[in-house]
Amino acid sequence: MIKDIKLAVLIDGDNIPSKYIKEMMEEIAKYGTPTIKRIYGDWTKPQLGKWKTILLENAITPIQQYGYTTGKNATDSAMIIDAMDILYSNNVNGFCLVSSDSDFTRLATRLRESGMKVYGIGEKKTPDPFIVACDKFIYLEILEPYNDKPDEKGGESKKPVFEKITPKVINFLKQSVSDAADEDGWAFLGDVGSLILKKQPNFDARNFGFEKLTPLFKSLNQFEIDQRVQSGVRFKLIYVRNK
DSSP states (O other), rough: GGGGGEEEEEEEEESSSSOOOOOOOOHHTTOOEEEEEEEEOOTTSSTTTTTTHHHHHTEEEEOOOOOOOOOOOEEEEEEEEHHHHHHTTTOSEEEEOOOOOOOHHHHHHHHHHHHHHEEEEOOOOOOOOHHHHEEEEGGGGGGOOOSSOTTSSSOOOOOOOOOOOOHHHHHHHHHHHHHOTTTSSSHHHHHHHHHHHHHHHTGGGGGGGGGSHHHHTTOOOOOOOOOOOOOOOOOOEEEEEEE
């Protein structure tokens, strides 16, 4: 169960906008209990001052890291060292690495090699190597709350920009259904979702404007949907098949 999964949340403060923190912590709670919450940066810099209230509200511990050398990212090194210390403490079951920096690719790979579950969170500009090194990667942009009210200057509200469901995306979904299907072509949607994440850790129905995978599949006429009642289960199980 989620409550039994302990997560270490390590945030690259130099690389992540503070406006996402509230929604980000709510998202992390879906996957486990964040027992360690740390954010790294040079807190002597004025531009990091806006973090103060946010960190207090979310009980995130700031870790001071001075930039000793110009052009070198000391924050990354501090995060990586702490991650390895936490790994060997055996106090957590997984990590959440919050950054859009590809420098954490090897760290994510190393943690997974040790049996840790690794969730990555970053902006859409995050390089692919870091994304594929994680079990699941979540884009910060899809966590930003949608406000349909005009902005303070009277202009139009900022609407979320969703990705288009291209033929390439549909072919990817069809192949995933086929890979998880039984002899009759039916696949349990939960298995399909797990397989999709193994293939593409950053695949998320919310990227396309859907809250869950089920409504995404239902919106496409290339698939059949079957809701089955199973004895002892209160909710219906969703199965999908290629047409």
